[in-house]
Amino acid sequence: MSRFWDNGCEIRYPPKKDEKQMKHEIIGKPDFPVVKIILDKNESVAAEAGAMVSMTKNIAIETSARGGIFSSMKRMVFSGESFFQNKFTAKDGSGEVIFAPETMGDLHFRNLNDETLILSRGSYVCGSVDLKIESQWGGFKSLFGGEGLMFQKVSGKGNLFFSSFGAIDEIDVKGEYVVDNGHIVGFEPALDFNIEKVGGLKSLFLSGEGFVCHFRGHGKVYLQSRNHSSFAVWADGWRKVENRQ
């Protein structure tokens, strides 16, 4: 296995089998992975602002409000994404870019073939420029969810890389399944869901579980083995307390 700091001078990847498949390698799974993408001449990849780790010198960066100003604004305000996104294009021959997610944890690849995937906010790392990324309101039923209020809807044809806090587990739901809101990375839109509380009234305040997503139908759910809200609450508990003047 090559290491992520190996430079892109020597490209050992086989030619592309599929025009839509980017040459890539995810290195360092599952704890601290990065994705190394080898771009052919004039091939591009889009990424969330701040995701780039390193790149060869022949890569041109174009920063834009992807999908227009309105859609970028919506994405920034509602799904916690950056207003601008970067597009990386290899000029004069092939080149290499390495991207890393924000969180400690895994990076997952999925090829979307005219499909849609709903991701929780902040999960998108990078992918084909043709993929459409929209913020989507979870509807009134998600109002109590906090976490689930806004989702990112990724659709179209192309490669998608998304990240998790902790490891990613893929669950094939057939029937019903219940997932803690803070542990959802994404799911397929074929699944119907309801935001509910788990347990009785006492559990609402004392279980530490908050709200859960009750899925019904057939489809995949991606879940993460750690919960960033719980971690943030834990970290907050260590903060110094300053007396009000």
Add this chain to the structure above:
Amino acid sequence: MKIDIKFKPGYAMATISLKEGDKIRAESGAMVAKSANVDMITEKTSRGGVLKSLKAAFFGGESFWMNLFSVKNGKGEVMLAPTLPGDIIEEELNNNVLYVQSTGFLAADAAIDIDTKFQGLRGFFSGESLFFLKLSGQGKILLSSYGGIEKRNVNGTFIVDTGHIVAFDETLNYQVTKFGSWKSFLIGGEGLVARFTGHGNVWIQSRNVPVLGQWLRNSLPPKKG
């Protein structure tokens, strides 16, 4: 009750397969996901007063509330994970007693008695979040660590930094002391250590919880009181 632990050692997660009659008690907030037919009941673990536990739950401090999972009909599963990055290991109690550091406890068979009122080690420890649960009875337990976990068989004397202790057998004698001389204690950066003597197991973790806490404390802006 079948336990499967995935994603070791960095971000371990335990999947517990339950059949009718199986019950598992987990640390509050540990649930990742569950089958729809798995029920959750929130209950107080110790015999202490309700008011005291409520106070602890609302005003910070350790939560004495735990969640009890059982399956309604047929089979079901529940997935559990701790808050911090790290590993999970499965152990079995056979009418012996184990002291588990509070962040090291993930779950236990409902047959296991969990005493949160045990204060034996409290006060010795500098970090306020370090206190121990006393586990006894017969059944499976899940321990979680910040970082990796190692089970160490002690035969004689063994010294562990208090922040690296996950659990230890009751058969061991322990003494909490300063690290080395006063000079080492003050400038050696080790804080307090536990000196274990006798025969038994100590579970140690490769990262130190209060050290992470202190690091966050120094990195984060203070909140208004």
